[in-house]
Amino acid sequence: MGLALMKALRSRLAGTPHTDPASDFRAMRVPPCLRLETILDSPAVPLQERSRHGWNPSDCSASFTVTADGLTAKRSPVAWSTDSIRGKEGFAAGLHVWEITWPAAQRGSHAVVGVSTVDGALQAPGFSALVGSDGESWGWELGRNELHHGGAKVGTYPLAGPAGSRPPLAVPDAVLVVLDADAGTLGFAVDRHYLGTAFSGLGRGKFHPSVSAVWGDCEIGIRYLNGMQRQPQPLMDLCRRVVRLSVGPERETATRSLPLPPAIKRFLLYR
CATH class of the missing domain: 2.60.120.920 (SPRY domain)
Structure with missing residues (x-):
């Protein structure tokens, strides 16, 4: 499953979430x-x-x-x-x-x-x-x-x-x-x-x-x-962050297509 997940993530474009690329800022x-x-x-x-x-x-x-x-x-x-x-x-x-x-x-x-x-x-x-x-x-x-x-x-x-x-x-x-x-x-x-x-x-x-x-x-x-607060983040939260960043801005659709169990998909989507 890990190899399949890595291949799926690499097929996505990484990007900063929720930003407006056309913004003057x-x-x-x-x-x-x-x-x-x-x-x-x-x-x-x-x-x-x-x-x-x-x-x-x-x-x-x-x-x-x-x-x-x-x-x-x-x-x-x-x-x-x-x-x-x-x-x-x-x-x-x-x-x-x-x-x-x-x-x-x-x-x-x-x-x-x-x-x-x-x-x-x-x-x-x-x-x-x-x-x-x-x-x-x-x-x-x-x-x-x-x-x-x-x-x-x-x-x-x-x-x-x-x-x-x-x-x-x-x-x-x-x-x-x-x-x-x-x-x-x-x-x-x-x-x-x-x-x-x-x-x-x-x-x-x-x-x-x-x-x-x-x-x-x-x-x-x-x-x-x-x-x-200023303290180390849990490893699970850091992993979720990396996966969400890797799948790109279309979080909902992209996460549902990953080769993962439903429980992990819910975790990635903050459900």
Whole structure:
């Protein structure tokens, strides 16, 4: 069976799962670490657990309201104000990935995605990159592709390349936020292309998903995908990862055609 399986795997094209080859961000993709690859290739946490990782209606500007399931935050049309909201769960250890869904047409001039501690600012007069406006928050301003921390622009993201400058890239409606609380780093993935480390040196603390907005009536969704602690992965999980990567992006069809017992196929498909 092992020889037959190896022949079947070699007949498939290996590739990175779930990526968009036509994306403008593909050229700036950075190879993810194994832990991140595994999270991106794993099912999201069950639906009943997602609200635990949703928006916190008690940790936000008064201009935000949150749906009953906690998965969508809506900002009221308050003039000349920038408002922020944090997630319920903060992370002090482990690698964690969540998705922020924010329609591009509802962002306005200062739409920022990132993390903050519970001491980060939640409201400010005028229009600003509020997530990143102090030492307790780190944010990616989507429209200009700017990185903000400590009240200052600290760079652009993804990296501009050898020329040192480029026009901002249009960030689609969904962005993945990648927090490695063990290493103290924050990065992002767009179209499932990981773009590398945006911030390092976050230090020790508990970091919450955060956004800040100026657009009235914008609706911002959050969906926690999964997390992993810094420890050796079980051999079975590593083997599953190698097989799933080898069969290519058409996981369902390709796995069912492998010369394997049904129980192993279910394992490979996370059933």
